[in-house]
Amino acid sequence: MKFLCLPGAYGSAKNFRVQLGPLADELERRGLATFAYSQGAHEVEPPAGWEDYFGARPLYRFLDTRHGDNFENLRRLRHMPYSINAEDAIRMFQDTGKGDDWHQPVWREAMDDVIKKVDEHPDVDAVIGYSEGAMVGASLIVEEGEQERRTGRKRRIKFAVFISGSPPLKFEGEDRVVALLADQSGVVIDIPTFHIFGCNDAFMGGAVALYNVCDPSKSAMFDHGLGHIVPRDAENVRMLADILEKLIPEVEGRSSRQGETESETDKSTAGSETSESSA
8 A cells, every 4th residue: 555645734745754754664664555755835934933843944835825824723723622522613713714714726726736646646545644634635535536426537545544634625605615524514534544643632623523524434543642743652653553554454455345346347337338239
């Protein structure tokens, strides 16, 4: 299985390779996965006071935030009360930021860019995303499903690992982009998913809201007990690799069986069309 790796906001492919390194190295050592690293298209400066937090520059985002959606929005989310459910927390976050709405073309550009990245790697069949990268990865899965229904383009992503993520986005009205939430949209991600988060994450509500829009029969979760990070310590890496050593072969086996079924269906359809033509 080959993962397209999508870093968080104010990240980069280079920095994410370091963040994910211990887990990626262990999965490669076990022969379970390989990795292609990507990043957003928009170079950004870290927020004031966070100059040394995000690692070596240059830093990037998937979203062009010159039209709004600045770091202040994240500060709002950090102060959401824990007593409300994840969906209400996300709605409150969106409502407090209405004056900072960023335009739909910004989101369309981000989606087109990540789909281009998938097309550049024909062997990619999975995605692993952290924070903003997890939101983009989740949205990619939804977008692939819509494109398959609309144009017949085959879906590529068969498995997703989300680290401290947030729910996928959708267009609303003339200009807004808002989250897909379980109490409004139900399950929108039907492929197998693995959700990694920490109980001390200030943005825990986003990770829960993302889990809630995934098919629960195909989803697993792991709490590493820390904050909004990619876990790198030896114990967590070993436990995560053990779980993925079970999940990845299951996904690959399911995908193989599905491919065989589709192949048989195509052959049957082709045979019927030949018979009708001969008649």
